[in-house]
Amino acid sequence: MKYYFVGSAVFDKILPNPVCSHVMEGAALAKKERCDFIIGLGGGSSIDSAKSIAIMAANPGDYWDYIGGGSGGGKPVLNKPLPVVAITTTAGTGTEADPWTVISKDDANEKIGFGLIPGTMPVLSIVDPELMTSVPPKLTAYQGFDALFHSTEGYFSNQANAMSDIFALKSISLVFKSLAKAVRSGSDLEARADIAMANTLSGMVESTSGVTSEHSMEHALSAFHPDLPHGAGLIMICEAYHAYFASKVPERFENMARAAGVNVDALPAEKRSHAFVDALVALQKECGVYGICMSEYGIQKSDIPFLAKNARETMGGLYHADPCALSDEDVQAIYEKSYR
């Protein structure tokens, strides 16, 4: 028998919206303790922070020097990040199966994704539904819908491909099969396992295709209303957003409806493309998250033109992944239809 002595150092300051200063603090600890790798244990914020800490434990300067958008310095990352291990305790971001990390600049209203470099994809991810049984019903639903939209957007995105389609349709099918169960009964391990799998698959969708402008539109909401959970913001706009594209790429939407368990072929032809939107609304009702009000989070109807402008200005890149062009007027109309 051979024995190994393994040391570890804990960094536990990560906030729900993780910030750059904590990345730098974590990286300093990793350097001081001469860590060989970084474990992200928790939800998306912990795992994303682990990725960014892994970069800064191996590279000089400040994290924001390397960020490509906003006030970021756009420097190339010269040294390979430390290996990252992801142990996920939520099912929503898919970050355990994608290279992306989203960090906010302290006191600066800049929340920017990063990861198009080698080494931020976890070398090992542990996805254990038993770690997810204590997530409360509301958060289970918000996170589950976030995972769902990573898959739906990745499926009707113009970046979709044969491989991302396989992951997306399976992920959609699992969410429709088990999300309501996981929300109603958090200890239902089979339902939790289905949603954990759906979430990891949605990460694979993000790794092989990617999200669309729905994520830009949500970001505009939660960036100015930090109390609004990302998943809840997506739920607010998803019906009108998906309805807009249903008629534009009907075949994609019919396949998503099939994955959601709808017997599409039994429907009259003119109802088929909208069937997925109907299923989406039904799932929201089953999960108790239908009709979340923007007004309750302080969003004013008069903000809409500003929100539409902000969504494109801050995360305009995602509009290029939409299956057809979405004008500012279209974006405003989607916000207006979603406003409650």
Add this chain to the structure above:
Amino acid sequence: MKYYFVGSAVFDKILPNPVCSHVMEGAALAKKERCDFIIGLGGGSSIDSAKSIAIMAANPGDYWDYIGGGSGGGKPVLNKPLPVVAITTTAGTGTEADPWTVISKDDANEKIGFGLIPGTMPVLSIVDPELMTSVPPKLTAYQGFDALFHSTEGYFSNQANAMSDIFALKSISLVFKSLAKAVRSGSDLEARADIAMANTLSGMVESTSGVTSEHSMEHALSAFHPDLPHGAGLIMICEAYHAYFASKVPERFENMARAAGVNVDALPAEKRSHAFVDALVALQKECGVYGICMSEYGIQKSDIPFLAKNARETMGGLYHADPCALSDEDVQAIYEKSYR
């Protein structure tokens, strides 16, 4: 504009059943030319050879020193193989998406798989159906069925898991959708693309689950009758082999039938588990490969007890992946039912 000067060296001796001496010769060339990586261009034999050459270009001694079975030396591979790029011109082995390489020892009747080391999974695979349009109908069918069985075996194997299931069912569905078309009309690019995808997915099944004793049973046939293509050997025994397991793991077989496009739920309950076997026979007939005779390849009915013994002796490990134990008598019965 920056220009790069890229050199290359060609090694083109690979045989349909690639041999160890050619691996060593290729590795010597790669060392002499100081190659940075190895491209396998062709069918499974070329890509498998590229993997083995990549190992020996970076490690001392003889390839067979490292092989774990037969007369192999079982040494550990200390240096990481050169990176491997796979460009596949056939759709059957899935080797572009798995770490495995199968090489024969020269003049020794030892044909052994290898690859449970880091670095034999291709770093890049190019799967272009246009490269496959010239494969003749018979070979298209043999290779397509080989890919299919990587997926069916990997699906009812006791090694199957949520991830391998996704790849397997999609692969099965694509083979049933398009193999007959690709056989009938080799220039049908859509059908070729479906089968190319099915094959790559079957490689992913081999990477995440694995094949079962059907491959051991076929190996016993083609090892002593080298004229018999591997895919044709599998086709000979697949009906009786799959029928044996259909009643043992009926749910798995019903799901495979659904993937094959059978409306399983419309069938009487007692017919559901066998529906996949019926679909398999129908597909063989459509592809013009039903009823291939063992006798035409010189296999005698009296060889059967010897074949059953040999299958277990040479590739006994795969029997442990079967969903239930298969006795030598069961194996003999499958050979007997398959004998023509």
